[in-house]
Amino acid sequence: MNYARALKAAVVTAIATVACHLTMSAGFAWARGQEPDHPDDWSGLLEFGATVLATWMVMPLVLWIGMRVLGERRTWPQILLGTPLWIGVSSMYIDDVDRPGGLMPVPVLVLFVLAGTLLGAHDPGSVRNDEAGTERA
Numbered sequence: 001m002n003y004a005r006a007l008k009a010a011v012v013t014a015i016a017t018v019a020c021h022l023t024m025s026a027g028f029a030w031a032r033g034q035e036p037d038h039p040d041d042w043s044g045l046l047e048f049g050a051t052v053l054a055t056w057m058v059m060p061l062v063l064w065i066g067m068r069v070l071g072e073r074r075t076w077p078q079i080l081l082g083t084p085l086w087i088g089v090s091s092m093y094i095d096d097v098d099r100p101g102g103l104m105p106v107p108v109l110v111l112f113v114l115a116g117t118l119l120g121a122h123d124p125g126s127v128r129n130d131e132a133g134t135e136r137a
Contacts, residue, residue, distance in 0.1 A: 001121055005072060007026020012066030013082070013113045019062050020055040022087065024097045027051025032100070039101065052094070059086040067120065078120035084116060 012059035028051055060083045067075040089112055090097075091102040 002123060005123060006117055007095045008067065008072055009078060010113060010117040012063060013078075013116030013120060014079045015066060016059055016062035016116070017086075017109055017113055020058050020078065020090065021097070021109070023058055023134065024051060024057045024090065024094075025102075028052060028098045029100070032098075035057055052090070055090055056083070056087055059083050063116070063120075064116035072120075072123075075120060077122050078116060081119050082116045085112065 004137060009049070026049065031047035031051060034044040034047060036043035062081050063082055067078065068099050089108060093108060096102050096104055
C-alpha cells in the first residue's frame with residue numbers, strides 16, 4: 001500500500017466530508033428560514049432540494065480536485081464509489097442535519113472518511129505495472 005497516497009486520500013476525503021456537511025447545514029438553515037405564504041404551502045422545498053443536490057455534486061468535485069491538486073492520478077475508484085456512498089450516508093442521516101444545530105453521528109463520518117481513504121489509497125495503475133514488471137520463471 002502506498003501510505004503517502006492513503007494519507008492524501010484521508011485528507012481529501014475529510015475535507016470533502018466537512019465541505020458537504022457544512023453545505024447541508026447552511027442549506028437546510030436557509031430552507032428552514034423560508035416563510036410560508038400559506039399554512040399548507042411546502043415552503044423551503046426548493047431550497048431543500050437544491051441543498052441536497054449541491055452536497056451530492058460537491059463530493060465528487062472535491063474528491064477529484066483535491067487528489068489532482070495533491071498530484072494523484074487514477075482516482076476513479078474513490079470518486080465512483082465514494083460518491084454513491086456519500087449519497088447513501090447523507091440520505092440516511094438527512095434528518096439529523098436538518099434540525100437546527102444538527103450533526104451527523106461522528107462515528108458515521110469517521111467510517112466514511114476511512115472508506116474514502118481506502119478507496120483513494122487503491123491505485124489501479126500500480127496493479128497493472130506490478131504485474132507487467134514481474135518475470136515468470
